[in-house]
Amino acid sequence: MRTLVTGGAGFIGSHLVDRLVERGDTVVVLDDLSTGRRANLAHHAEGGPVQRIEGTILDEPTVGELVAGSDRVFHLAAAVGVDKIVRDPLGSLQVNTRGSENVIAACALSGRKVLIASSSEVYGKTSRVPMQEDDDRILGSTMVHRWSYATAKALDEHLALAHVMHGLRTVIVRYFNIYGPRMDPRGYGSVMANFLRQATRGEPMTVYGDGLQTRCFTYIDDCIDGTLLAMETEAAEAQAFNIGNQQSETTITDLARMVVALTGSTSTVAHETYEARYGPGFEDTRRRVPDASRATERLGWTAKVRLEEGLRRTLESWPTG
Ligand code: UDP
Numbered sequence: 138m139r140t141l142v143t144g145g146a147g148f149i150g151s152h153l154v155d156r157l158v159e160r161g162d163t164v165v166v167l168d169d170l171s172t173g174r175r176a177n178l179a180h181h182a183e184g185g186p187v188q189r190i191e192g193t194i195l196d197e198p199t200v201g202e203l204v205a206g207s208d209r210v211f212h213l214a215a216a217v218g219v220d221k222i223v224r225d226p227l228g229s230l231q232v233n234t235r236g237s238e239n240v241i242a243a244c245a246l247s248g249r250k251v252l253i254a255s256s257s258e259v260y261g262k263t264s265r266v267p268m269q270e271d272d273d274r275i276l277g278s279t280m281v282h283r284w285s286y287a288t289a290k291a292l293d294e295h296l297a298l299a300h301v302m303h304g305l306r307t308v309i310v311r312y313f314n315i316y317g318p319r320m321d322p323r324g325y326g327s328v329m330a331n332f333l334r335q336a337t338r339g340e341p342m343t344v345y346g347d348g349l350q351t352r353c354f355t356y357i358d359d360c361i362d363g364t365l366l367a368m369e370t371e372a373a374e375a376q377a378f379n380i381g382n383q384q385s386e387t388t389i390t391d392l393a394r395m396v397v398a399l400t401g402s403t404s405t406v407a408h409e410t411y412e413a414r415y416g417p418g419f420e421d422t423r424r425r426v427p428d429a430s431r432a433t434e435r436l437g438w439t440a441k442v443r444l445e446e447g448l449r450r451t452l453e454s455w456p457t458g
Contacts, residue, residue, distance in 0.1 A: 138162045141207035143194055143240060144214030145187075146173030148319050149254070149312070152357050153211060153364060154178060158186050167203055169193040172217060177319055194236035197243075204243035211368065212240045213254040215290075218325025219283060223415050226282040233289035241296050241305070250306035252368045253297050257313040257381060257425055258287045267428035270311070270377045277420045284420075294377060301375045308367045308374055313381025313427050317357030317447065318454045329354060332393055333455055336400045341407035345414050348390035348406070351424045355382040356447035359440040366436040373435055381427030382440035399448055 140157050144150040145166030150173065157164050158181065165188045166178065181187040192199050194214045204210055214236065216222065216229035237253075244251040260268045261276040261284065274291065276284045297307040316329040323334075335342045363380035367373055387395070393406050411419040432438040442450075 138209070139165065139207050141165045141167065141203050141210045143167045143210070143212050144173060144254075146170060146175065146177050146189070147213060148177070148317075148321065149315055149357065149360060150213045151177035151319060152317070152361050153213070154181070154187060156361050156365065162186065164188070165203055165207060166190065167192055167194065167200070168214065172221075172321065172325055174321065193232070194240055195232065197239045200239045201243045201246070204240070204249055205247045207249060209368065210240065210244055210249050210251040211254070211364070212237065212251055214240075215254070218327060219286075219415070220326030222286045223282045223419070226285050230285055230289055233286065234292055237289075237293040238296060241293070241300060241307075244307070245300045245303060245305045248304070250368070251297065252364065253293055253307060253309045254364075255290045255294050255309050255311045255377065256286070257311050257379070257427065259291045259294070259311060260422070260425070261287050262420055262422050264423065266424050266426040267383060268379065268426060269428045270379060270431055281418055281420050283415070298375060306374055309377035310364055310367050310380045311377055312355070312360060313379065313425065314352045314354045315357055315360045316354050317451050320451070322456055328352070328389060328392065332396045333400075333451065336396045336402035336404045337455060337457060339403050342393045342396070342404050343414075344389055344393055344406050344408050346411050346421060348393070348408065349388050350421055351386050351388050351426070353381050353383060353385045353426050354387060354392070354444055354447070355380065355385070355440055356442035356450070359442055363432060363436065363438045366438050367432075370436050376431075376435070378432045378436060379427035379429050380432060380438070381429055382442075382444075383427050383429045384440065385444040386424070386426050387444060395445065395448065399445070399452060
């Protein structure tokens with residue numbers, strides 16, 4: 138099997154590449170190294186089963202060629218992270234809409250199956266939890282840049298599903314706050330990367346808002362299990378699946394406490410307002426909890442790694458200093 142992974146040098150992408158190689162695939166990685174890193178794939182020897190192409194999904198001819206030369210496609214490349222989205226909404230939108238359109242159109246043209254990596258962010262600020270795949274999405278105003286990410290990801294989902302009527306084989310996964318080894322410590326501003334970096338350096342841990350907002354942190358190995366099952370379960374085609382650890386709902390304040398306890402850090406908590414961090418008018422999701430029952434019933438997937446265990450494993454390879 139020759140598998141194309143867009144965004145394959147990123148945190149999630151590189152773990153997916155490892156697993157595909159273990160199973161005997163030849164893997165082609167297309168990554169522009171914007172948040173991806175060469176180091177994430179450095180353990181794969183040059184000339185081995187992982188072929189690295191440094192390039193962007195905005196490059197339509199390259200995308201077309203690579204898709205045509207592969208048997209299937211995992212589309213993970215995206216501009217990610219709330220920080221990046223609010224700082225560069227235009228660049229992010231272009232990658233997440235036009236880039237994805239290139240990938241999806243190429244898959245449709247070449248008749249290749251494509252998995253779309255979407256996000257729990259598509260649910261927006263709904264207060265209905267746990268979130269089910271068919272739920273309404275509640276997004277704020279277009280004046281709030283944060284929501285452009287959810288809008289772009291939802292457009293990707295719509296595009297892929299619209300192509301199904303014309304023969305495309307596709308499946309969508311919605312990731313819920315994935316964490317684990319290889320998260321970039323500089324982060325794209327994700328709370329987990331920030332806290333681990335701050336705690337291991339003894340710096341104040343930045344909690345935005347009152348810290349009582351919750352997330353369900355999902356360990357990378359569980360994420361990769363769900364991703365592969367979604368791609369390889371034929372009956373799952375043309376559907377979206379929550380890939381999130383329903384059992385791990387945690388307030389940001391409790392996460393900070395847990396990280397301090399596990400690292401033995403001397404860090405204190407520093408509250409910052411959302412406005413100070415992300416600018417005026419910022420809106421956040423108060424509780425984000427997946428209903429993972431569809432993935433359990435139709436893919437045979439459940440998250441297995443508890444938050445404390447996942448944090449321990451992440452810390453084992455966390456860079457010091
Ligand atoms: N957050 C925080 N401190 C940080 C980074 C994030 O308190 O250093 C908060 C953020 O405001 C949000 C939650 O942690 O409520 C999760 O943020 P993240 O950017 O990791 O992911 P999101 O789930 O919002 O996409």
